[in-house]
Amino acid sequence: MAVKKNHLSPGLLFITLLLAGFILLWLPQRITCHLNFLFVSVFDPVLCLGRTFEAGKFRAAAEGQTVDAAEYERLWKAYQNLSAQYQALHREYEILARFRKEKPLPWAGLVLAPVSSSVRGLRHELIISRGSDHGLAPGQMVLSEKGDSVLGIVQEVSARLSRVRLLTDSSVTLEVRIRREGAELEYVGRMSGDGKTGCRIPLLSRDYDIREGDVVFAAPQPGVLETPLVVGRCVRVRPDEEHPLLWDIAVRPVEDAYAQKVVAVAVPALSLPNTP
């Protein structure tokens, strides 16, 4: 018995596939992102091939009177973070001296996450091997392995994988504080990635005394980041060409996110899976 051949016209196939494409486009990103995560999780070993690291970044510190550049960077960040924490504690003390706090803030925990793969180009992203099963959620801060500088923000999560948008990505904005070493005064601004290798802080008045070399901290946010953490340094401070009364500030991140093998995610202790 002859089987009737099914004739599908190119036009019908085109309309069907176009409709399917529009449905995929119309579906919310929180649903379709699982397809991307599935692809990454299936082909993770292949996608990891070719990730390179600068060998110098992982050298041990030299003995003696001097330290190498990596150790210097670590000490510098620790010092800046301690100074910022000291200032925050000092302000808190001044408030506490007047009245008692009603409820203490939950202390954030750190979840260490290996970096699976990275994207550099139109987007600046890392894929990390931890997800909602480990307490991660969109909006959480991603720090360097030692937890001493901010690298990016968790964008999307699946059960075991997460997508991290780096600070240099043009779609990321972060509330920051700019402070000079030894100075008490600090300025609040919003930093956004420039889509290249750094960040920009726009809309700050030229009345503010900001100079090259000033340190930029991520501002504390309740439930996300409890203390200020160093982000980078101001590498260029000049008047904005379009708005001469405002500064055009370029910031260079203190840490190369693409050189990280492991990152830490600041997770509120309440959302950690093993928290009682």
Added chain:
Amino acid sequence: MRWFWFILLTLLTVLLEAGNLLNLIAFGYGQVRPSLLLILLIFAALRAEPLEAVGLSFLLGFAADLSGAVVGPNTVCWGLAGSLLCQMQGILNVRSSIYQIAVVLVSSLILMAVSHGLAVLKTEQAGVLPMRILLGRAFYTAAVVPVLWPMLERLWPFLKKPQPGRSAGIRLGHV
């Protein structure tokens, strides 16, 4: 079309595109890399039968979406572009390298810009597309055409089912 081998080729290309191996030939602050999938799309759409061309265009678009961050924009854009290119098989003379480069360059510029716009619409995230990266990626993609196109030409007879009365790799119009 031998779909198994074509899907395998697509998978290999997607893994190259999504992974880090292509970083070996990337340049600039934006790590500009060529889009191998896009070259495969244009090549195949200009060679395949209309029915196959429509199917493979959407397939390659979906593959490009999977290797990226947002699902949908490339499926729609590449599907439309591939189907349109298929209809222009008789008009575009892609035997000359110059024309191949020109077609890939123009298609890259349009497809990358439009799919980025659709991705921004879908995710509702304001993200700028640096012109330097867009141009760099499109020109780099066009620049590797003289290397990749002849390789695909040699590969095409294995991907396409031989048909009686037709020479491999060239679709002749009905007389």
